[in-house]
Amino acid sequence: MNSKNKIPQKFYLSDDVINTSKLLLGKILVTNVNNKITSGMITEVEAYLGINDKASHTYNNKRTSRTEPMFSKGGIVYIYLCYGIHHLINIVVGKRDFPSAILIRSIKPVDGIKTMMERRNFKKLTKELTNGPGKLTKALGITMKYNSISLNSKKIWIENHNIIINKKDILSSSRIGVDYAGEDAKLPYRFYIKNNKWISK
DNA sequence: CCAGGGATGGACT
DNA sequence: GTCCATCCCTGGT
Numbered sequence: 394m395n396s397k398n399k400i401p402q403k404f405y406l407s408d409d410v411i412n413t414s415k416l417l418l419g420k421i422l423v424t425n426v427n428n429k430i431t432s433g434m435i436t437e438v439e440a441y442l443g444i445n446d447k448a449s450h451t452y453n454n455k456r457t458s459r460t461e462p463m464f465s466k467g468g469i470v471y472i473y474l475c476y477g478i479h480h481l482i483n484i485v486v487g488k489r490d491f492p493s494a495i496l497i498r499s500i501k502p503v504d505g506i507k508t509m510m511e512r513r514n515f516k517k518l519t520k521e522l523t524n525g526p527g528k529l530t531k532a533l534g535i536t537m538k539y540n541s542i543s544l545n546s547k548k549i550w551i552e553n554h555n556i557i558i559n560k561k562d563i564l565s566s567s568r569i570g571v572d573y574a575g576e577d578a579k580l581p582y583r584f585y586i587k588n589n590k591w592i593s594k
Numbered sequence: 595c596c597a598g599g600g601a602t603g604g605a606c607t
Numbered sequence: 608g609t610c611c612a613t614c615c616c617t618g619g620t
Contacts, residue, residue, distance in 0.1 A: 439601065448601075459617060476600055477614030483601085496601055527602055537616095570601055593602095 398552040402545055405467030405486050410493045413486050414440040414584050415563050417495060419556040421503055424549050426534035429508050433500030433523055433533070434556065437585035437592050439568045441483070441494050448574035448582075451492035462541045463492040470549060472530075472540040479527030480535055484544070484551075498569070498583070499524045501591040502532070509533070525593045562587040569593065 400420065407413050423432040441449040450460045450473070462471040467486040471494050475481050483494035500523045502509055509515075509532035515522055523529040530536075535549070544550050565581040572578050585592050 441601075450601085457618070473601085474614095474616060476602055476612090477616075479600095479602055479613095481601060498601080521604090525603070568601070573600090 398554060400544070400551045400553055402468045405484065405544065406488060407467075408487050408491060408493075410440045410442055410486055410495065411582070414438045414495050414582075415558075415560075417484065417497075417551070418563060418584060418586055419554075419558040421552040421554050422497060422500060422533070422549075423504070423552055424533045424535060424539075425547060429505060429534070431505030431509050431533050432503045432552075433509075433529065434503055434554075434591075435497060435499075435551075436501050436589045437497075437499035437583070439496040439498055439584070440582040441496065442582070443487075443491060443493050446574075446580075447577040448568060448571040448580075449492070449494075454492075456492075460492065463494050464490055465541070468545065469541055469543050470539060472535060472537055474537065475527065480530040480537060480539075481526045482530050482535055482539070496526060497529065498526045499585070499591050499593050500529045500533075501589065520590050524591050558586055 417435050420435050421432050444454045451463050466489045469485045471483040471485050483496050485494050487493045513532050523532050564587050566583045567579050568583045
């Protein structure tokens, strides 16, 4: 929990979204909600690429008030509501008007586990606490109020704890729940840590 | 104003 | 493993 480990803003400016996605594995996503610190190691992500990716909200350069955060310069978060219930968090990356983002799909709890369990009404710590995009946001206390917030803020940020994920321990697959995207649904843009138990389904 | 949709979760066998 | 309820927000009118 040392803010000196906070990832520098330039990390989020690369246009190589696939590479940035892989680099996020093993990093620590932290929130401070009403002075309660909770965090988890990122174990699973999905890349959503710009305007040519049919699975992306910004496909065909769709620019609305909802998708606007994705068009901003990298280094902020894009939160949206899914199925009317679940808040999903994306890390916006790339230059301004390069609308790409990385969905955080799973984390391994690190700090504030008790708080996370309270938010989820869990009595026993199991992987179900944070092994899904809607689950981890609830555990971390993330709501729509976090939309568009900078990762350089006091409310949410990402730390580097020098956990090295070897290239051979990064697996990929097609993305989850994007069947509507036709051919693009098959793209191998989901990345996760091999043999880690904190992975969705 | 309102119809439609959805980057899922959880309950159940 | 399978099934299906979910319900607020979005965006076009």
